Amino acid sequence: MNLHQFRFVREAVRQNFNLTTAAKALFTSQPGVSKAIIELEDELGVEIFRRHGKRIRSLTEPGKRILSSIERILDEVETLKRVGKDFASQDQGSFVIATTHTQARYALPKVLTEFTKRFPKVKVSIQQGSPGQIAELLTHDRADIAIATEGIANTPGVLALPGYQWHHVLMVPLSHPLLNQATLTLEEIAKYPIITYDKAFAGRSKIDAAFAQRNITPDIILEAIDADVIKTYVETGMGIGIVAGHAYDPDRDRNLKVIPAGHLFGNNVTHLGVKQGAYLRSFVYTFIELFSPTLTKKIVEQAMSNESETYEI
Structure with a gap:
């Protein structure tokens, strides 16, 4: 048996048992993938996949255990590679951050400015997406770290570290009637059309839960994944x-006013996610501490040695 066979099995599962797309993802041929899997099954003496004709349909019971072992082995191989790279080049390499637009636009600029000053030879790549896409990039070893408010803490195999807390605010045009309210309430907000985040982004679950608890159905007329898009449409007068x-x-939002709304929608926590059991290069620890000073290397290492997938300070 060999690592190629292990990668073929793992990718076949990731591609919903489609060997053609698995082969494309691994830049090889479908017959080659099929042959390698059969040879591995012959060597192990069990079938990894259930088949219908020539097509694989699902994992067998022993196949599920074999896949779990394969994933651990391949994770350890990646760890070995990273250890080698880290010792060969402590202050250079590539660093992939998977995150949302809001984090990339508002939370990361100062952090990355300082990071690149300290590590000018590290090539940083920001991969933007939904929380689900971000988690997938991390678990599939296509990102070193994931940053988001939603999704990360509930992803199996990912250690979620608390980065920082934040609250929602209302943004309204300069002469909006809500600016005259002494106390902002959900009932008052619900009188106006609302523009806010897509359901997968930036604490939207907290917004929905707050209205639901009061049996209020808000008029959400526009959803977006990008705060800048939301603000643009607020400026047109479409809604709050x-x-x-x-x-x-x-500087940018001179035509808008902000009304604090944390008392209505509660606290949100942006998490940094790292893959459980992954080897973190030295500059990744530095980045984490720059992003959240309480997350020192010692604390991160302690969290990674814990079996829990969510760590609180």
Whole structure:
């Protein structure tokens, strides 16, 4: 048996048992993948996949255990590669961050500016996507770290580290009636059309839960994954915006006013996610501490040695 066979099995599962797409993902031929899997099954003496004709349909019971072992082996291989790279070049290499637009636009600029000063030879890549896409990039070894508010803490195999807390705010045009309210309530907000995040992004679950608890059905007329898009439509007068507080930019948002809304929608926590059992290069620890100073290398290492997938400080 060999690592190629292990990769073929893992990719076949990732591609929903489609050997053609698995072969394309691994830049090889479908017959080659099929042959390698059969040879591995022959060597192990068990069938890894259930088949219908020539097509594989699902994992057998022993196949599930074999896949679990394969994933651990391949993770250890990646760890060995990273250890070698780290000792060969402590301050250079590639660093892939998977994150949402809001984090990339508002939370990362100062952090990455300082990071690149310390590690000018490290090539940084930001991969933007939904929380689900971000988690997939991390678990499939296509990112070193994931940063998001939603999704990461619930992803198997990912250690979620608390980065920082934040609250939602309302953004309204300069002369909006809500600016005259002494106390902001959900009932008052619900009188106006609302523009806010897509359901998968930036604490939207907290917004929905707050209205649901009061049996209020808000008029959400537009959803977006990008805070800048939300603010643009608020400026047109289409509705009021509910966005992350750190998305407010005083220089850019001169035509908007901010109304704090944390008392209505509660706290949100942006998490940094790393793959459980992964080897983190030295500059990744530095990045994590720059992003959240309480997350020192010692604390991160302690969290990674814990079996829990969510770590709280």
